[in-house]
Amino acid sequence: xxxxxxxxxxxxxxxxxxxxxxxLKATPRTLPATLFYDARGAALFxxxxxxxxxxPTRTEQEIxxxxxxxxxxxxxxxxxxxxxxxxxxxxxRQLLRAxxxxxxxxxxxxxxxxxxxxxxxxxxxFPALRVRAVLGDYRDAIPLPPLPGDARRVVFxxxxxxxxxxxxxxxxxxxxxxxxxGPDGGLVLGVDRxxxxxxxxxxxxxxxxxxxxxxxxxxxxxxxxxxxxxxxxAFRHRAFFNDAESRIEMHLEAVSPQTARVEHLELSFAAGxxxxxxxxxxxxxxxxxxVAAAGGWRVVECFTDAKNWFWVCWLVx
Ligand code: AVI
Numbered sequence: 001x002x003x004x005x006x007x008x009x010x011x012x013x014x015x016x017x018x019x020x021x022x023x024l025k026a027t028p029r030t031l032p033a034t035l036f037y038d039a040r041g042a043a044l045f046x047x048x049x050x051x052x053x054x055x056p057t058r059t060e061q062e063i064x065x066x067x068x069x070x071x072x073x074x075x076x077x078x079x080x081x082x083x084x085x086x087x088x089x090x091x092x093r094q095l096l097r098a099x100x101x102x103x104x105x106x107x108x109x110x111x112x113x114x115x116x117x118x119x120x121x122x123x124x125x126f127p128a129l130r131v132r133a134v135l136g137d138y139r140d141a142i143p144l145p146p147l148p149g150d151a152r153r154v155v156f157x158x159x160x161x162x163x164x165x166x167x168x169x170x171x172x173x174x175x176x177x178x179x180x181x182g183p184d185g186g187l188v189l190g191v192d193r194x195x196x197x198x199x200x201x202x203x204x205x206x207x208x209x210x211x212x213x214x215x216x217x218x219x220x221x222x223x224x225x226x227x228x229x230x231x232x233x234a235f236r237h238r239a240f241f242n243d244a245e246s247r248i249e250m251h252l253e254a255v256s257p258q259t260a261r262v263e264h265l266e267l268s269f270a271a272g273x274x275x276x277x278x279x280x281x282x283x284x285x286x287x288x289x290x291v292a293a294a295g296g297w298r299v300v301e302c303f304t305d306a307k308n309w310f311w312v313c314w315l316v317x
Contacts, residue, residue: 012110012137020226024265024275031218033164033278034110034137037087038221042111044214046088051210053202056160059310060190064091064158067303067312068098071188074301074314080104080151082180084138084161087111089118091158095188096126103151104130108138139165139173142180153181158190158312163247163281167291170281174295178317187297187315194282195309197241204239204248204280212237215250218277222262229261238274246287250278288313 016034023030036045049057064071077100083092086107096102105122109115115133123131132145138161147153155177162170177187204211215237222228238251254269261267281287285302292299292315302313 011140012135015137015140017226020222021263021265024262024267029267029273029275031275031277034139035218035221036214036278037111038217038225039111039113041214041217041221042087042114044210044217047210048206048214051206051208053206054211055199055203055309056190056192059305059307060158060160060312061091061094062305063303063310063312064094068094070301070303071095071312071314072098072100075099075154075186075188076152077101078103078148078151079154080106080147081154081156082106082108082142082144082177083156084108084142084177085157085159086118087114087159089122091190092156093122093125095156096122096129102126102129104132104147106132106134106142106145106147108134108136108142110135110137139169141176144180153185155181155185155187157187160190160192160280160310162189162291163192163283164278165281166279167281167287167294170291171294174292174297178296181317183317185317189311189313189315191283191288191302191311191313192280193304193309193311194246194284197243199309200241200248200282201239204250205237209237211239211250215239215252215277219252226262231258231260234258241282245279246282246284248278248280248282249276250280251276283311 019032048054079099079102086109089107112135119131119133216232219230219232223230234255235252236255238253242249251274253274256271259268289299296317297315300314300316302311304311
């Protein structure tokens, strides 16, 4: 059965607007990565996940296929699975199938149509499961619907979305979800590992240009929703590995000197000036343990793939 969505759209919109303006005023200029995910952005991200160069999705899938049973043993019976930023909610199916008598599934996302659709799909697929969708930004405190008191609350955060948060934001997010799941809860976390920068570079600069389209779509969204005046063709996609910070950075780079407006804000760009639209941190074990500890979690076990490119980890508070 699907319960009504808990709608927090106004808070989400207000937060996004604040972040857009603050980021564009800052040096260096940045935009929040959540801005990517309007309906077109969500569809482009789905396409990215199937690209030959974009290894994280299929690599994580490989790990989940091999270790869903191990994760189910660690989680135990009567789990309520909460998925912040659930998107297409595909990977969770593998976990739900492996779990012993799961009680509830709570997808949380800002993409309203997709959230409604996948909630209905999962409810059909798992008729015994209470599916309770929450419309909201996964970085906000999640307003949990009522769950049975004996359910073990487990957050499922795959896809290496943790990498899109700065370390202090990741720690903050982890502290928030520790409070949501309580002392008996758990966390299944997808983490992209540090690897050869050439593999990373290819994954964020695909030959078909889908990632470029995903990045440039942000300008279309700014024009539509934030009274922007950007000329999309006057910017280009740039993505590179920043080794010192251990992260991919995605930028939109002005190809020529120009000006643009967003709401009341006037922006001028020299040729080559950029707006950073995303960071995607790549973790080694020391970085993972440090961020987890800062967020009040302990990494119990990490499962990896044949190439050692990705981790799916089990953490407890
Ligand atoms: C959602 N997130 C984990 C993706 C990533 O790899 O950081 C978003 C993405 N950006 C470009 N390609 C994919």
